[in-house]
Amino acid sequence: MFVATDLHGHTLHSDGRATPEEYVEFRRSIGMKAIAIADHDLMAGVRAGALAAERTGMLFLPALEVTAHINYGESSEEQFHVLAYYPHAVLEGYQLEEKVLYRRGVTVQRRWKELVLAWMSEQTAEDREALGFAELEAMPPGLFPALQSTILRIVDRSATGPALTEERRVALFESFRERHITFWSSQGPNRDLFGWTPEEAMEAIRNDGATDVVAHPTRYRDKDRTAKALDEASGIEVYTSRHKAEVAQKFRELAEAKRKHWTSSSDDHQNAPYARPPCGTPLRTIERICRKTMQLDMLIA
Amino acid sequence: MIKVRILPRLLGAAVVLPTLAGCSQEAEDDVAAASDGELVEIKAGTGEITVRGYLAEYRSTSNGDEFIRVGEKLQVNLALSMAIDALAGGDAALASALRADPSKIEATPKITFVRADDTKSELVLAKIAWSGAAGTTASFTVPPGTKRLSIDFEGKTTAGAAPKTVMIFGYHQVRANFPVFGAFLPNKLALFDTLGADRRMRILEGGGVVPGAKISVDVTDWRLDTIVDKSTLDLRIGQQQSGNRFGPAIVDALGALEYEVDAAVSFDDGATWGSAKFEKAPGSDVLGGSAPPGRFVLASLLDVPREARGNMKIAFHVKAFLRVPEQGNILNPRYAPGARILLKDVWDKDGDKDYALRVANR
Numbered sequence: 001m002f003v004a005t006d007l008h009g010h011t012l013h014s015d016g017r018a019t020p021e022e023y024v025e026f027r028r029s030i031g032m033k034a035i036a037i038a039d040h041d042l043m044a045g046v047r048a049g050a051l052a053a054e055r056t057g058m059l060f061l062p063a064l065e066v067t068a069h070i071n072y073g074e075s076s077e078e079q080f081h082v083l084a085y086y087p088h089a090v091l092e093g094y095q096l097e098e099k100v101l102y103r104r105g106v107t108v109q110r111r112w113k114e115l116v117l118a119w120m121s122e123q124t125a126e127d128r129e130a131l132g133f134a135e136l137e138a139m140p141p142g143l144f145p146a147l148q149s150t151i152l153r154i155v156d157r158s159a160t161g162p163a164l165t166e167e168r169r170v171a172l173f174e175s176f177r178e179r180h181i182t183f184w185s186s187q188g189p190n191r192d193l194f195g196w197t198p199e200e201a202m203e204a205i206r207n208d209g210a211t212d213v214v215a216h217p218t219r220y221r222d223k224d225r226t227a228k229a230l231d232e233a234s235g236i237e238v239y240t241s242r243h244k245a246e247v248a249q250k251f252r253e254l255a256e257a258k259r260k261h262w263t264s265s266s267d268d269h270q271n272a273p274y275a276r277p278p279c280g281t282p283l284r285t286i287e288r289i290c291r292k293t294m295q296l297d298m299l300i301a
Numbered sequence: 302m303i304k305v306r307i308l309p310r311l312l313g314a315a316v317v318l319p320t321l322a323g324c325s326q327e328a329e330d331d332v333a334a335a336s337d338g339e340l341v342e343i344k345a346g347t348g349e350i351t352v353r354g355y356l357a358e359y360r361s362t363s364n365g366d367e368f369i370r371v372g373e374k375l376q377v378n379l380a381l382s383m384a385i386d387a388l389a390g391g392d393a394a395l396a397s398a399l400r401a402d403p404s405k406i407e408a409t410p411k412i413t414f415v416r417a418d419d420t421k422s423e424l425v426l427a428k429i430a431w432s433g434a435a436g437t438t439a440s441f442t443v444p445p446g447t448k449r450l451s452i453d454f455e456g457k458t459t460a461g462a463a464p465k466t467v468m469i470f471g472y473h474q475v476r477a478n479f480p481v482f483g484a485f486l487p488n489k490l491a492l493f494d495t496l497g498a499d500r501r502m503r504i505l506e507g508g509g510v511v512p513g514a515k516i517s518v519d520v521t522d523w524r525l526d527t528i529v530d531k532s533t534l535d536l537r538i539g540q541q542q543s544g545n546r547f548g549p550a551i552v553d554a555l556g557a558l559e560y561e562v563d564a565a566v567s568f569d570d571g572a573t574w575g576s577a578k579f580e581k582a583p584g585s586d587v588l589g590g591s592a593p594p595g596r597f598v599l600a601s602l603l604d605v606p607r608e609a610r611g612n613m614k615i616a617f618h619v620k621a622f623l624r625v626p627e628q629g630n631i632l633n634p635r636y637a638p639g640a641r642i643l644l645k646d647v648w649d650k651d652g653d654k655d656y657a658l659r660v661a662n663r
Contacts, residue, residue: 015546021596025523028497029532047354055367057497094434097353097382106382110391140472142355142386147546155544173544180546271545271552 002280007036007061008083008215008237008265011049014039014065015147017270020049028056030276034286036063038083038215038265041193042105043096044142050091061289062086062096064105065215067194068201070225073186078222080198080229081215083237083263084205085289100208104193109141111190112183116150119179127172130163147180148269198229211235211289213263216242217251230254235261235285241275242267248278261285343483344507345372345443350452350479352470353380353435357452357477359589367589368505371445371483377410377438377452379469381431384408387472388458388465395461403431405460408469410438415449417484429454448484449586452477480586482506488515491658492587493617493649495524500649502656505587509661510568512609516658518564519587519600520579520617525560529621529645534558536623539631554631557624559641562599562617568660570611577601577615605660612657617649 010016011023018026020037023045027035035058037049046062053060068080090096113136120133131153136144145153154164154172164172182188186195196204198214205212213235219242220226230236236255239248255262263285264277287294346363359369369375384406389396399406412424422444429436443450454469470477482490482505489506510516541554562579579599588596605613625640636642650656 019595025526026532029526029530044355047356047358051356051358055496094353094380094382097380098434102354103382106386142473151544151546155542155549170549173549177546177548269545271543271550273553 001283002264003283003286004031004033005035005264005281005286006032006266006268006277007034007063007085007263007281008038008065008240009036009268010039010065010148010270011037011045012149013037013042013045013146015269017148017152020045021052023268024049024052024056024058024060026274028053028058030274032058034059034061034281036061036085036265038063038065040065040081040147041067041108043099043102044105044109046096047091059088059286059290059294060091061088061286062090063210064101066101066196066201066205067184068196068198069186069194070198070220070222070229072191072195072197076222077186078220079184079194080201080220080226082198082201082205082233083213083215083235084208084210085213086208086210087290087292089290090209099210100204101210106142108193109144111193112146113139113141113144115179115183115188116144119176123172123175127164127168130168131172150180151176198225199232202229202232202234206234211261213237213261216240216267218243218247230260231258233260234288235263237265238262239264239277239279240267241272245278261288343370343372343486345370345374345483347374349376349378350477351378351380351435352383352452352454352475352477353378355473355475357470357475357479359479366503368587369443369450369479369481370506371443371447371481373443373481374440375443376440377412379408379410379429379436379438379454381406381434381436383473383475384436384454384456384469387467387469388456389461392461395458398460399458402460403436405458406431407457408436409455409457411453411455412441413451413453414444414447415451416444416446417448443481446484447481450479450481480589482586487511487513488517490517490519490587492519492521493524493656494521494587495527498527500524500527502658504658509659510605510609510613511661512605513607514605515602516605516613517600517602518577518579518615519582519585519598520562521587521598522560522596524649525562525599525619525621528617528619528647528649529560531558531621534621534623534644538623538625538636539634541629541631551632554629556626556636558644559622559624560599561620561622564601564615564617565655566603567614567655568606568609571614571655577603609660611660613660614655614657616655619645619647619649621645 011018011020037045043064050060063085066082070080071077120128155169184194202212211234214233215237238252264279264281346365348361350359385396385399408429410426414422426438429438456469457466489504491504493502536555537553538556539554540551543550543552564577565574566577567574579601581597582600583597585598621644623642625636627639
């Protein structure tokens with residue numbers, strides 16, 4: 001049995017464009033039954049998303065996409081993403097805010113603000129003013145524009161007005177792109193946050209009471225290392241906009257052969273027309289995440 | 302028939318509430334009222350406001366809905382993690398010390414009540430007591446005539462190198478403002494919204510529509526989205542240059558979805574009908590205290606005739622338009638700048654019937 005899901009997508013709290021409420025409302029409008037917001041490395045949008053979902057009757061799973069690395073510090077270094085899904089029940093009380101990965105997300109927000117302000121400080125006074133440096137400096141880390149919102153502040157005329165010429169926007173965008181990549185990589189100062197191996201990320205997720213699912217497994221260049229990580233994982237993201245049908249079928253067969261959980265999601269960033277997942281997620285995966293038997297009448301697609 | 306007199310102080314304020322703008326004292330001083338007290342009494346319950354994860358969230362603890370009413374008994378819960386983040390910031394040692402001994406955090410709650418006439422009163426409660434991952438205030442009752450309340454927490458600690466005082470909510474910029482319903486009786490608000498795909502309607506103050514008073518009819522944006530099935534509407538107006546983490550990108554440019562709402566209204570069980578025009582009310586109270594920017598309701602303030610009887614009946618005529626901006630660097634435009642295209646034209650009714658709201662007995 002399958003449940004109509006979208007368990008992987010992003011909001012303006014990372015590199016998406018939608019508010020958590022917009023994200024939830026769109027999925028309600030297309031008949032989803034169970035959804036998650038899985039922003040990169042933080043859960044700042046989870047409470048707002050959960051509240052919006054509660055008012056729509058959908059099951060909302062607290063989640064995030066943890067950035068780990070393969071071959072960290074080597075020339076073949078590449079990011080490896082592991083989705084963490086928490087039982088809905090962690091929304092009760094203050095369990096969510098006490099989770100290790102939630103606290104890690106608070107640190108991520110603080111360091112992101114430091115990185116953006118440091119980059120802006122290197123720009124001309126005119127550029128800093130056009131980008132709203134003073135306003136940004138006063139913002140608390142939790143509300144500071146995340147990656148996509150910062151990019152839009154640079155490239156989108158409607159966000160910052162006519163103060164920047166198109167030429168300056170392009171130059172600033174390239175400069176910022178070079179800098180923001182270092183936030184996650186071994187060239188930056190955040191080894192403690194992002195220097196985990198895939199297996200270390202999975203362990204952290206499990207220790208936090210969540211279920212680990214490898215995101216878009218076809219994306220990684222090191223196929224042997226990916227295969228090893230998939231062997232260790234609790235689940236595999238099978239259907240995603242990054243997988244062609246035949247690729248998804250291959251990973252579904254792998255997951256079923258190895259008796260792993262698997263999921264169906266969009267990895268929507270609101271950068272492209274929404275690609276509805278072609279299949280639901282198995283009910284048993286949802287039950288595993290929630291650690292309980294689900295009411296079928298609510299969830300069956 | 303009981304004649305209800307409304308406190309002048311409240312009447313003056315009715316004018317400043319957007320959804321009740323235009324109330325006149327003459328109209329309200331002569332309200333034909335029901336005999337069961339439903340016009341002047343609110344059945345207030347109990348509830349709690351919980352502040353955690355960048356959100357202040359109200360929940361009834363007496364089987365109520367998502368709104369606070371005058372007379373309600375409330376408590377506020379504050380996540381310990383928020384106090385620690387605000388006080389320690391990036392100071393890991395201080396954060397550890399505070400987590401190990403939360404008694405080193407003094408968090409003093411202050412409740413500000415905004416009355417119907419915009420005057421304010423403050424209630425400073427005792428320092429909260431920490432227990433586990435949160436602290437809870439003493440309970441307090443929302444005074445009569447309150448139209449809004451807000452909460453602040455001042456946090457202090459002497460655990461660090463130097464004493465520190467911060468506004469805990471200020472650090473997180475949590476919007477801890479909540480509308481309160483029941484300050485403007487016998488004027489009432491009829492809310493038409495959705496719960497999931499289900500359409501809902503209710504009078505937030507309870508009881509029926511009051512003859513001689515005002516009724517504000519509010520329709521939420523999400524309800525309108527449901528009525529026109531927004532997911533089926535093509536809002537693309539072309540493309541635009543943008544960027545994402547991987548580099549420059551061309552993305553779809555979307556126009557704005559605009560609604561026009563009119564309604565056919567009867568106050569005598571459908572014997573005679575009039576029309577009502579709805580206006581956009583961004584930031585309406587019915588969206589709650591933490592509504593995200595961009596959400597709105599369409600509202601219409603109606604005079605309830607003194608002769609109203611039976612049921613107030615209403616049916617909504619909803620038109621959805623795609624608005625193309627006048628300016629913007631749109632690539633491959635599909636429409637002329639400034640164009641307004643009708644996408645959908647539908648009626649919102651209770652199946653084959655009109656929606657019916659009971660008129661209070663005279």
